[in-house]
Amino acid sequence: MKAVVLTGIRKMQLTEIPEPVISSDKDVKIKLKTIGVCGSDIHYYSEGKIGSQVVDYPFRVGHECSGEIAEIGAAVDNVKVGDLVVVDPSVHCGSCDQCLAGRPHTCRNNKFLGCPGQIEGCLSEFIVMPSFTCFPVTGKLNAIQAALIEPLTIGVYAVNLAAIKNKNTTVAIFGAGPIGLSILMKLKADMVADVGMIEPLDYRLIKAGDIGASWQINPGEEEVEEEVKNRNELLLDVVFEASGEQEAVNNAIKILKPGGKLVLVGIPPEAQYVFNMDLMRRKELTVINVRRQNHCVQEAIDLVTSGAVDVEKMVTHEFNLEETPVAFDMVEGYKFGTVKAMINL
Ligand SMILES: [Zn+2]
Numbered sequence: 001m002k003a004v005v006l007t008g009i010r011k012m013q014l015t016e017i018p019e020p021v022i023s024s025d026k027d028v029k030i031k032l033k034t035i036g037v038c039g040s041d042i043h044y045y046s047e048g049k050i051g052s053q054v055v056d057y058p059f060r061v062g063h064e065c066s067g068e069i070a071e072i073g074a075a076v077d078n079v080k081v082g083d084l085v086v087v088d089p090s091v092h093c094g095s096c097d098q099c100l101a102g103r104p105h106t107c108r109n110n111k112f113l114g115c116p117g118q119i120e121g122c123l124s125e126f127i128v129m130p131s132f133t134c135f136p137v138t139g140k141l142n143a144i145q146a147a148l149i150e151p152l153t154i155g156v157y158a159v160n161l162a163a164i165k166n167k168n169t170t171v172a173i174f175g176a177g178p179i180g181l182s183i184l185m186k187l188k189a190d191m192v193a194d195v196g197m198i199e200p201l202d203y204r205l206i207k208a209g210d211i212g213a214s215w216q217i218n219p220g221e222e223e224v225e226e227e228v229k230n231r232n233e234l235l236l237d238v239v240f241e242a243s244g245e246q247e248a249v250n251n252a253i254k255i256l257k258p259g260g261k262l263v264l265v266g267i268p269p270e271a272q273y274v275f276n277m278d279l280m281r282r283k284e285l286t287v288i289n290v291r292r293q294n295h296c297v298q299e300a301i302d303l304v305t306s307g308a309v310d311v312e313k314m315v316t317h318e319f320n321l322e323e324t325p326v327a328f329d330m331v332e333g334y335k336f337g338t339v340k341a342m343i344n345l
């Protein structure tokens, strides 16, 4: 089968490799339909690592995907051959303390699709996964919507962790990439009225406006704290950080009101952030860390199926498998107004 593998920093190759085979009676073989290019794939592409997660070449990335069930193991009963499925890239063990505590996303033995040293990614014609990772969506979603469920789940989970109970809660999001936009979409589906977007790329601010942001600030051109104060004198209840930038964290602490919540979703390039502890303590801010998602796949599917979220709004470019290197280059350089690039097979 055809596959795209990383062979070095900014090096990618289309190759021919053997098709994967079902090795457990609970496995399914999936024929890939659509694969989303994620910011984390780009880190592996351009830096060869994310923190302690280092690529050993050659390696195949890709974890946001939809596909058609091509073959099932003897004990599989949740999907059948021909089903279009959303694939949850996270494979948990089901028996460690975290799994037993209802936290499979922090499973001690977690293996993640397209994560170095864990499972080869989905940039290929077929993958084999345990059937519990597959959610059938035939007749509900198209292949592109189905592949966008994974990034959407991160937004859904982050918003659920923030536990916003009042629709008049004032909110800001730093970063209008696919994750920031997913957070925005979930907040709008929850009817949260006042959600602002802070983002240095104007075309992404426009996209956020299309999706329903009530106000937009470009931190490269405007003073964030001052602009927020002009709008909300008492400052904000909740801030989602989805850019991974220290500067955004600094500003987030400034624009949160006493008792506010800072939800950290973005992945910083370095392992550490610096927090203004004096301000954070005086305001008694709550900091919430978000690790991928937990039990949000079905909710994300339902949000798209019901029409509450139009997840395809974030798609700006589509490619075929052979064009994957072009897609990665574009997403890395934020070229041509890229927000989300999809690879269709
Ligand atoms: Zn991703």
Ligand SMILES: [Zn+2]
Pocket: 092, 093, 094, 095, 096, 097, 098, 099, 100, 104, 107, 108, 109, 110
């Ligand atoms: Zn586990």
